[in-house]
Amino acid sequence: MKFVDLLKPDAVKVVTAASSKKRLMHDVADLAEQAHGLHAPRTVEALMERESLGPTGVGNGVALPHARLAELSSVVGAFILLEKPINFEAVDRQPVDIVFALFAPEEAGVEHLKALALVSRTLRDTALCSKLRANPDAGTLYTILTEAEREQAA
Numbered sequence: 001m002k003f004v005d006l007l008k009p010d011a012v013k014v015v016t017a018a019s020s021k022k023r024l025m026h027d028v029a030d031l032a033e034q035a036h037g038l039h040a041p042r043t044v045e046a047l048m049e050r051e052s053l054g055p056t057g058v059g060n061g062v063a064l065p066h067a068r069l070a071e072l073s074s075v076v077g078a079f080i081l082l083e084k085p086i087n088f089e090a091v092d093r094q095p096v097d098i099v100f101a102l103f104a105p106e107e108a109g110v111e112h113l114k115a116l117a118l119v120s121r122t123l124r125d126t127a128l129c130s131k132l133r134a135n136p137d138a139g140t141l142y143t144i145l146t147e148a149e150r151e152q153a154a
Contacts, residue, residue, distance in 0.1 A: 001114045003122070003146045006077040006102070011035035012138045012145075016083045022048070024086060028065060028101045031078045038069060038103060047101070057090025061133075062123045066102040066116065075104045075115045081132060081141055098129055 013031050018024040029043035046067035050056070057063040078101045085095030100119045104112035122145070123129060131144055 001075075001111070001118055003077075003118070006075060006115055006119075007079060007142065007145060008035055008076075009139065009142045011076070011078045012142045013079070014081045014083065014136045014138055014141070018082055018084075018086050021051070021086065021088055024080070024082070024088075024099065025051070025065065028078055028080060028099065031080065032076070032101065032103060035078060036072075036076045036103070038071065043067065043069065043103070055089040055091070057088035057092075057094075057096050058120065058123075059090055059092040059094065060124075060126065060129065061085060061090075061094055061096055062098045062100075062129065063088050063090065063096040064100055064102065064116065064119055064123070066104070066112070068104050068106045068108070068112070070106050072103055072105040072108075075102060075108055075111050077102050077115070077119070079141060079145065081136060083136060098123060098132060 025044050025047045029040040032038040033040040047065050050067050056065045080099040082097040085097040088096035
């Protein structure tokens with residue numbers, strides 16, 4: 001599994017202001033609807049349901065919200081860079097400004113876990129996160145994310 005399999009260029013966005021975690025989930029769902037044709041209200045509901053089990057803020061300003069949705073046939077992603085970090089109840093209590101959301105089919109077991117592992121491993125790289133934060137342009141962000149994977153493989 002590769003970033004280019006998960007993420008399309010139009011599934012990357014810079015958001016100037018999200019006032020809350022719930023508002024951010026709406027922004028993520030709207031982006032997923034535009035890029036992947038997902039039903040935004042159902043997507044928000046699935047994301048919030050998953051968050052109720054425990055926050056998906058993994059630390060260092062990164063959140064990996066994820067949900068399973070019946071209408072999907074493969075795992076897809078959406079990436080948002082926030083210009084202003086928000087409280088996400090992350091494990092390290094730090095605000096979040098990098099959000100990579102994953103959406104998987106309801107029956108996707110190993111594929112969903114592989115995607116989560118790939119994204120988590122990639123976004124643990126503090127140099128990469130600094131590069132993402134320094135480039136608030138959707139096209140550039142997409143390039144950084146997809147090239148990071150190629151560099152790790154080399």
